[in-house]
Amino acid sequence: DTAVSQTPKYLVTQMGNDKSIKCEQNLGHDTMYWYKQDSKKFLKIMFSYNNKELIINETVPNRFSPKSPDKAHLNLHINSLELGDSAVYFCASSQGGKNIQYFGAGTRLSVL
Amino acid sequence: KNQVEQSPQSLIILEGKNCTLQCNYTVSPFSNLRWYKQDTGRGPVSLTIMTFSENTKSNGRYTATLDADTKQSSLHITASQLSDSASYICVVRQTGANNLFFGTGTRLTVIP
Numbered sequence: 001d002t003a004v005s006q007t008p009k010y011l012v013t014q015m016g017n018d019k020s021i022k023c024e025q026n027l028g029h030d031t032m033y034w035y036k037q038d039s040k041k042f043l044k045i046m047f048s049y050n051n052k053e054l055i056i057n058e059t060v061p062n063r064f065s066p067k068s069p070d071k072a073h074l075n076l077h078i079n080s081l082e083l084g085d086s087a088v089y090f091c092a093s094s095q096g097g098k099n100i101q102y103f104g105a106g107t108r109l110s111v112l
Numbered sequence: 113k114n115q116v117e118q119s120p121q122s123l124i125i126l127e128g129k130n131c132t133l134q135c136n137y138t139v140s141p142f143s144n145l146r147w148y149k150q151d152t153g154r155g156p157v158s159l160t161i162m163t164f165s166e167n168t169k170s171n172g173r174y175t176a177t178l179d180a181d182t183k184q185s186s187l188h189i190t191a192s193q194l195s196d197s198a199s200y201i202c203v204v205r206q207t208g209a210n211n212l213f214f215g216t217g218t219r220l221t222v223i224p
Contacts (some may be wrong), residue, residue, distance in 0.1 A: 004155070041199060043156070043214045090155050100146070103155030 006104040023091030032074035035090040114139045118215035135185040135202030143205040150199045
């Protein structure tokens with residue numbers, strides 16, 4: 001069974017569009033994260049949610065908004081997509097903020 | 113400034129040989145250090161997690177060391193296999209602030 005699953009795996013869209021990436025974890029973890037990995041393979045944390053409460057919010061554009069309908073899901077919504085948003089986005093989860101994070105397979109976003 | 117630096121940036125070794133990857137950090141106060149393996153097109157997978165009091169931790173052919181005084185860690189891979197080809201990422205957690213700092217990774221290629 002997949003522990004952390006993201007959909008879609010690939011997303012190609014035009015500038016200015018709004019898109020969402022979904023993430024679900026079946027590990028019973030209480031904390032979920034979104035990371036952006038750029039072309040240089042550097043992972044940068046964007047958001048984390050603990051029991052539906054935003055506890056980390058790095059300086060990302062407000063076009064990005066995390067949405068958590070329940071503690072097993074943390075979706076990433078992006079408004080007015082820009083070329084620079086092209087990257088691989090990873091979802092992760094952990095039990096508590098200090099324990100090992102389990103990552104999804106990533107969503108490759110290409111903005112044309 | 114809190115930073116995590118890894119070296120070398122890339123490494124090519126013959127199958128069966130050993131190698132050592134380095135991670136130097138300036139993150140303070142220190143909570144723990146993790147090594148992740150990221151296969152191409154996949155999400156990172158945790159290899160080890162080490163706290164301040166731990167000097168060495170092994171996971172199969174992977175052995176991580178930590179010197180909290182000099183703020184250095186290494187990941188030693190023994191008897192490398194083709195499947196070890198991946199990026200290895202060092203991540204340091206900061207105490208209290210719940211912040212994670214990622215290194216840019218070392219790209220390891222094992223050739224037959």
